[in-house]
Amino acid sequence: MLTHLLVLVDGSAPSFCHYGHDRRITELMPLAVLERTVAFAHDRRLALTYVPGREELPPEYRAVMDNTAHAAIVPAGLAGRYPDAILVVDADGNDGSAGGAAGERRQFILRLPRHRLAAMADLVRDCLGRASRLNVYLGDIERYTAADIEEYGRQLELAAGYVAAVYRQGSLPEVNIFSDRMLLSAMNNCDAGVVHLTAAPDGKLYICPGFYYDGEQPAGSLEDGITLANRQLLTLANAPICSCCDAFHCKRCVYLNNKLTLEWNTPSREQCVLAHLERNAARLLLDRLGSVPPFSRLRAIPAVDYLDPFDQIPTRRLQP
Amino acid sequence: MDGLEDLKRREASWEEGRAKNITFIVTEDCQLRCKYCYLVGKNPGRRMDFGVARQAVDYLLGARELFDDPSVIWEFIGGEPLMEIELIDRISDYIKLRMYETGHPWFNSYRFSLSTNGLAYDDPRVQRFIFKNRTHLSIGITIDGVREKHDIARVFADGRGSYDAVVRNIPLWLRQFPDAATKVTVAHDDLPYVKESVLHIWNLGVKTVNINVVFEDVWQPGDDTLFEAQLVGLADAIVDGELYREYDCSFFDATIGQPLDPADNQNWCGSGKMLAVGAKGEFYPCVRFAPHSMGNKRPRAVGNCADGVNANLLRPFLALTRLAQSPPECAACEVASGCAWCQGLNYEAAATDTIYQRATYICLMHKARVRANRYYWDRLRRKRGGNIC
Numbered sequence: 001m002l003t004h005l006l007v008l009v010d011g012s013a014p015s016f017c018h019y020g021h022d023r024r025i026t027e028l029m030p031l032a033v034l035e036r037t038v039a040f041a042h043d044r045r046l047a048l049t050y051v052p053g054r055e056e057l058p059p060e061y062r063a064v065m066d067n068t069a070h071a072a073i074v075p076a077g078l079a080g081r082y083p084d085a086i087l088v089v090d091a092d093g094n095d096g097s098a099g100g101a102a103g104e105r106r107q108f109i110l111r112l113p114r115h116r117l118a119a120m121a122d123l124v125r126d127c128l129g130r131a132s133r134l135n136v137y138l139g140d141i142e143r144y145t146a147a148d149i150e151e152y153g154r155q156l157e158l159a160a161g162y163v164a165a166v167y168r169q170g171s172l173p174e175v176n177i178f179s180d181r182m183l184l185s186a187m188n189n190c191d192a193g194v195v196h197l198t199a200a201p202d203g204k205l206y207i208c209p210g211f212y213y214d215g216e217q218p219a220g221s222l223e224d225g226i227t228l229a230n231r232q233l234l235t236l237a238n239a240p241i242c243s244c245c246d247a248f249h250c251k252r253c254v255y256l257n258n259k260l261t262l263e264w265n266t267p268s269r270e271q272c273v274l275a276h277l278e279r280n281a282a283r284l285l286l287d288r289l290g291s292v293p294p295f296s297r298l299r300a301i302p303a304v305d306y307l308d309p310f311d312q313i314p315t316r317r318l319q320p
Numbered sequence: 321m322d323g324l325e326d327l328k329r330r331e332a333s334w335e336e337g338r339a340k341n342i343t344f345i346v347t348e349d350c351q352l353r354c355k356y357c358y359l360v361g362k363n364p365g366r367r368m369d370f371g372v373a374r375q376a377v378d379y380l381l382g383a384r385e386l387f388d389d390p391s392v393i394w395e396f397i398g399g400e401p402l403m404e405i406e407l408i409d410r411i412s413d414y415i416k417l418r419m420y421e422t423g424h425p426w427f428n429s430y431r432f433s434l435s436t437n438g439l440a441y442d443d444p445r446v447q448r449f450i451f452k453n454r455t456h457l458s459i460g461i462t463i464d465g466v467r468e469k470h471d472i473a474r475v476f477a478d479g480r481g482s483y484d485a486v487v488r489n490i491p492l493w494l495r496q497f498p499d500a501a502t503k504v505t506v507a508h509d510d511l512p513y514v515k516e517s518v519l520h521i522w523n524l525g526v527k528t529v530n531i532n533v534v535f536e537d538v539w540q541p542g543d544d545t546l547f548e549a550q551l552v553g554l555a556d557a558i559v560d561g562e563l564y565r566e567y568d569c570s571f572f573d574a575t576i577g578q579p580l581d582p583a584d585n586q587n588w589c590g591s592g593k594m595l596a597v598g599a600k601g602e603f604y605p606c607v608r609f610a611p612h613s614m615g616n617k618r619p620r621a622v623g624n625c626a627d628g629v630n631a632n633l634l635r636p637f638l639a640l641t642r643l644a645q646s647p648p649e650c651a652a653c654e655v656a657s658g659c660a661w662c663q664g665l666n667y668e669a670a671a672t673d674t675i676y677q678r679a680t681y682i683c684l685m686h687k688a689r690v691r692a693n694r695y696y697w698d699r700l701r702r703k704r705g706g707n708i709c
Contacts, residue, residue, distance in 0.1 A: 230674055261636050266635050
């Protein structure tokens with residue numbers, strides 16, 4: 001059931017998830033479109049999340065946005081202007097120091113392009129002290145090589161050490177790539193197109209921002225509502241590989257699915273392997289924290305001898 | 321023209337599905353313009369170059385970790401494959417040579433397979449190829465039944481029927497392949513001829529008739545009733561004449577028409593488990609995804625002979641399940657078993673660019689077939705005192 005609407009107020013807003021884009025020039029959603037978007041969400045009782053860019057929005061935009069309860073995802077450099085927003089950390093450091101007042105804990109998103117992968121553990125460590133929650137999203141997965149996947153495994157191991165130290169000190173920031181799998185007992189995925197849609201500056205609705213930036217067909221419009229066919233293929237029930245998987249924390253990113261396998265419901269090998277590296281890192285971290293409350297109360301994550309659930313499906317061979 | 325049902329049936333008949341089916345699309349041209357053919361983009365321009373075929377063979381034989389099936393069927397398809405018999409002969413020679421030189425296990429367990437419209441069957445070059453490969457070869461000729469039925473659909477570009485040009489080669493074919501089977505396709509226009517066509521083909525000496533209705537959106541109200549009547553008439557003829565002792569028609573199958581357990585979730589179609597090599601060296605999950613098969617969708621390649629198989633693009637095909645692609649009414653269908661689908665048509669007919677939306681145009685035709693099957697097996701059981709084997 002659709003409950004959320006993400007609004008790309010500025011098309012040049014930095015990515016906060018797996019998708020990427022190279023738009024640098026401000027691409028504001030026309031004010032009239034923003035107003036219709038808010039009305040669309042209001043009529044359907046959808047919770048709003050705004051995604052502004054790096055440039056300060058004109059006051060009339062803020063007036064429309066602030067007129068309704070909402071969340072926001074903003075570049076970390078704008079932390080002061082958006083006191084309750086989720087902050088996106090640019091791994092290249094283009095937004096200055098990651099925001100938030102001293103002593104204040106915020107929710108952070110660390111989006112990590114491939115060329116910064118080797119810095120992941122250090123960046124996670126830097127965020128931990130200021131985060132109530134940290135979501136790490138890898139960019140450029142479509143270009144990942146076997147060496148990159150190996151590096152990710154190393155970075156997870158290092159980062160797990162930092163996280164374990166923080167947890168032992170009694171601070172409990174959630175880190176999606178570790179704690180989500182510990183806490184989940186069933187799939188909890190992104191559910192783009194099912195639970196949330198994205199309104200883009202062109203006035204159209206998309207499954208997620210990635211579909212907008214890649215020029216994919218819209219999922220509907222503010223005038224016609226959702227017109228997306230085969231929406232059932234976005235659900236877990238119609239995803240044969242994912243529905244027999246226990247990497248419950250995996251975003252099951254339908255944007256990457258579509259980009260790498262041409263199907264919304266089929267993840268690539270790279271996605272599955274990366275998610276299982278995280279799953280296994282979470283398992284080892286939970287083992288390490290076994291006697292530390294509240295981890296002592298969490299159910300152990302079982303060991304598995306595969307990294308790609310596709311390999312577990314009989315007759316589905318033909319892997320490189 | 322060959323179809324997925326044929327491929328599946330042949331795999332079952334040789335090596336029981338243990339064989340990899342590798343199809344070379346040697347040409348996209350054909351002398352005929354069969355009205356029901358899914359190859360909507362026939363053209364004389366795209367034919368396979370031997371260099372492309374050689375590169376594909378080298379890749380396929382070299383990638384043993386990917387292609388480790390115990391046996392292989394090297395298939396040649398078109399358009400009409402026999403229009404390129406010299407190329408086929410050259411590719412076949414190269415395959416045999418390289419399987420031998422590389423010590424490949426397939427050298428001891430391979431077949432060549434062709435499905436042809438039969439027009440050039442008696443061409444001396446074709447006959448030389450048959451003689452040279454006779455111990456490792458199966459060839460199917462498509463004869464669609466009585467002249468009226470055959471010539472409704474299987475026509476030359478100028479509209480002439482091809483019945484006479486094909487049927488003259490049937491005796492030679494049966495001398496060389498006495499157990500040969502033919503493939504019959506049924507579409508809307510030729511429904512009135514189903515019964516007499518099957519009987520006619522048996523009279524020609526072809527004892528096995530593999531027959532199916534087209535999957536496409538061609539069926540009209542009342543077609544299912546007419547189809548059932550044709551099959552009931554055929555059933556009467558088979559039982560009354562005790563033709564079941566010697567002949568086989570795939571429309572009658574004792575296993576169809578049952579509900580399917582959710583655990584029985586296999587994909588029906590073999591697309592993706594086979595591999596088709598396009599004229600320019602592209603790899604396709606089957607010929608139905610090649611450019612000349614696609615009317616309104618982009619072709620869907622899963623690699624090419626230079627870069628190899630793209631495992632990510634192949635994953636959706638190998639992960640396909642019955643339920644993931646079926647609408648709720650199919651999942652709950654009380655007569656689901658035996659109801660087939662074509663992944664290529666599903667893709668082409670889907671509302672989005674997906675292989676996960678099952679086309680159900682044949683629903684009523686399948687149900688008619690199920691009813692006729694019940695009639696047939698009931699009659700046979702009563703005639704044989706409860707024993708249908």
